Amino acid sequence: MDFAPTTEQELVVDSVRKFVEQECYPHEQEVERTETVPAEVGEAIRRKAIENGFYAANMPAELGGGGLDTLTMTMMERELGRTSFALQAFVHRPSNILRACNDEQAERYLHPTIRGERMDCLAMTEPGAGSDLRGMKTTAVRDGGDWVINGTKHFISHADLADYTVLFAATGEEETPRGKRKKITTFLVDHDTPGLEVREGYRSVSHRGYHNCILNFDDCRVPARQVLGEEGAGFDLANTWLSASRLTVGTMCVGRARRAHEMSVEWSASRKQFGQPIGRFQGTGFKLADMATEIEAAEMLCLRAAWLHDQGRMSDQDAAMAKLFASEMLARVTDNAVQIYGGMGLMDELPIERFWRDARLERIWDGTSEIQRHIIARSLLRPHGA
């Protein structure tokens, strides 16, 4: 077994780290305080990311993407995770599900998205259907050669920046051995399609400056050529192309945890109380030690799952464990960081309070901690017939 990153991986990590530190860090506080990324800042990051080939790094090189494998991508995402979610989003990684585009769709969606001319978002969640996605009420009904969509999606990340949505909607029911089940189909829906309204979503305690939106479909009509993949195969598509997105969440947690930890170490070594650096008090030193240990463990889980993914052998359980442990690790690490900084840890002079707020979200999106545990438990029990 070889744990050493390759020279290319090290170069990617160094270069992306530098990019994040120079292009994103300086804007973090403003984004936090104004809850928006100034247009010119976002555009500058996007332009530079394109110039340096970091944009669409997850997409195949033949299509103009960066051509990184999942392992290297996971290392890159870790570095992006160090900075504000709102800012790093401009180093866009188009959803892998776009790889399911047919040639004609690829011309209209995949290729321009890789070039940075168009931007995608992905809509599954609804007010009434979160963890239970199959419970979704948004429907698409055939009408002649078209589909007519009705329903509401919420919590849709970046829909304000995107110009089209990869939409999941129910298109009828099918019989299965376990009873009736909704058929889910995926659609590409341009945001300027009549009948679709993209509305501002809710204000969130986590990831300020990045916005989630509400999508309202009211007799929104799209032609049949907007169906992505096969009719009724929406979840198969998601399983094929989105399985690694949990690793993205996990590895970004690792990056943020590393930054919080580095700051905590520095503070513990320089902040003096009772005549000595607070790190010398066992109460602080042990915290630092636990944080470091958990960060390493989370990183190993993420990198191992990514490596398995590249081998075509990653299971749902591998991805779930990485996401579960890394997101819960981040919660503990950032909580400890606040504690180590004391009062200053809660003030918005420093990014510590932000890391702590942002961490809360990671246990919820892309499958809550409970859902990840459910996935792990199921794969443990299933071979035993339970």
Place this chain on the structure above:
Amino acid sequence: MKVLVPVKRVLDPYVKVRVKQDKSGVDLSNAKMAMNPFCEIAVEQAVRLKEQGVASEVVVVSAGPQQSQETLRTGLAMGADRGVLIPTDVALEPLAIAKLLKAVVDKEDPGLVLMGKQAVDGDNNQTGQMLAALLGWAQGTFISKVELQDGAAQVTREIDGGLETLQVKLPAVLTVDLRLCEPRYASLPNIMKAKKKPIDTHSPEDLGVDVTPRLQVSRVEEPPARQAGIKVESVQELVKKLHEEAKVI
């Protein structure tokens, strides 16, 4: 014109250094290493010269431990064309490096050597000047601007009193200062290309250079901890203190 850019592997300037317990040197075990920042600036400038069509080839060269190959790859990922590695475990001193570089210049016959004004590890600021002397070439040090035309380089140097502009005949050794240019990010396509770019290896013996150290380090110590500053009430007080106590104005 071929441009040769020496690059050095040094302790990452952003990590905190510690002196070894026995005071024999700085503790480098497990420390993160990086390309010397001034070398990075030199690579950037060389790549720009190539992009402007002034340089035809950029060759990066590094002498030091085998891992200096990683530093060369960083240079290649920034856009240099080839690398030359001179592996040695001897702690190289400026004169030894200058002699090694002279041997490489003799082989490669570049029209220009662009290099950092100093490396941030030893901060010696000697290698470029020594190399120019060994080669009998013109030199321009601490440059913050360079323009090449008609077999000469017009360089702006940062000196104590301000800026000095010199005309330097080529071939020449130019050492770069911080403000010359901003090094680029190694782009993803260039990182991938770097893997395939060739790196030649020559040992110091191949090059006929004796690199045996001539200096003896008796002790390495941390600088004294900085004293806390003071607050002044007014500009008048500040000026007075600068004049009477610090004696700098």
